[in-house]
Amino acid sequence: MRYKKVPVKKIVNKIIDECDVILLVLDARDPETTRNRELEEKIKKMNKELIYVLNKADLVPKEVLEKWEEKLENAVFVSAKHRMGTKILRDKIKEHLKKNNIKEGKVGVVGYPNVGKSSIINALTGKRSALTGSLAGLTKGEQWIRLTKNIKLLDTPGVLEMKDEDELIISGALRLEKAENLISPALKVLRRLHDFDKTIISNYYGVEVDEIDGELLKKIGKKLKYLKKGNEVDLDRTARSIIKDFQDGKLNYYNVRIKKYGQERRRNIEFI
Numbered sequence: 001m002r003y004k005k006v007p008v009k010k011i012v013n014k015i016i017d018e019c020d021v022i023l024l025v026l027d028a029r030d031p032e033t034t035r036n037r038e039l040e041e042k043i044k045k046m047n048k049e050l051i052y053v054l055n056k057a058d059l060v061p062k063e064v065l066e067k068w069e070e071k072l073e074n075a076v077f078v079s080a081k082h083r084m085g086t087k088i089l090r091d092k093i094k095e096h097l098k099k100n101n102i103k104e105g106k107v108g109v110v111g112y113p114n115v116g117k118s119s120i121i122n123a124l125t126g127k128r129s130a131l132t133g134s135l136a137g138l139t140k141g142e143q144w145i146r147l148t149k150n151i152k153l154l155d156t157p158g159v160l161e162m163k164d165e166d167e168l169i170i171s172g173a174l175r176l177e178k179a180e181n182l183i184s185p186a187l188k189v190l191r192r193l194h195d196f197d198k199t200i201i202s203n204y205y206g207v208e209v210d211e212i213d214g215e216l217l218k219k220i221g222k223k224l225k226y227l228k229k230g231n232e233v234d235l236d237r238t239a240r241s242i243i244k245d246f247q248d249g250k251l252n253y254y255n256v257r258i259k260k261y262g263q264e265r266r267r268n269i270e271f272i
């Protein structure tokens, strides 16, 4: 099959112009950072329906999801991977179309890289139509897929450009093994959590926090016993561990401990 490359901005603009409902996919582990206020304003000004889709909810404790639910208006939690929450999302779209008397509604999906846009399209359509992973921006040409009698979905997600390499690392769009500098994104994660709640880092790592800097990394590395020869703290390993724990949902905004994995995590999203 031949694919053609479509400029990413063009797809985002097309979605905003043509669609009635825009699904802004956020990473449920970090909804604040994966938001895009400028785009949200634009969508609202155009009187379009904006739904926040917090994906990867399987990686986030239930208690944390409940907090985000209080904070974000018009949010739906899903796990595209486990195909959970998609019915609620579909119902929300239907409800909007019905309320506004839209006979044939168009829906588009936008978001930063790696938040799970393609997975959501696939979960909604029940197909493997959208390309997941690193091939963002590639499309088989314009394609609207019918979800129901009244809903059409554009099978190509609008990829928002993330310019900051640190953010790509934190979101998992850039694999940790491929990243050169992990210290800067690790500090960003710590700063973000600390700004949100001053007790998170000390509770999680059992260290005292003065400043969010290299010294703090050293303290955390020492606690984790990540030492190199000569008892020097292995800062890279420490930084990797911080980012990994954040990505796994263990180190999170609401200071919730994940005790068990697997079943426990799946149960977290049954309520949504």
Ligand code: GDP
Residues within 6 Å of the ligand: 055, 056, 057, 058, 059, 078, 079, 080, 081, 082, 111, 112, 113, 114, 115, 116, 117, 118, 119, 120, 131, 132, 133, 134, 136, 157
């Ligand atoms: P996109 O770049 O936004 O289109 O994201 P993709 O759909 O390609 O997904 C990016 C990565 O996140 C892939 O490795 C997916 O397997 C993973 N992913 C997508 N949805 C979920 C989810 O609900 N839970 C988990 N744990 N991983 C997910």
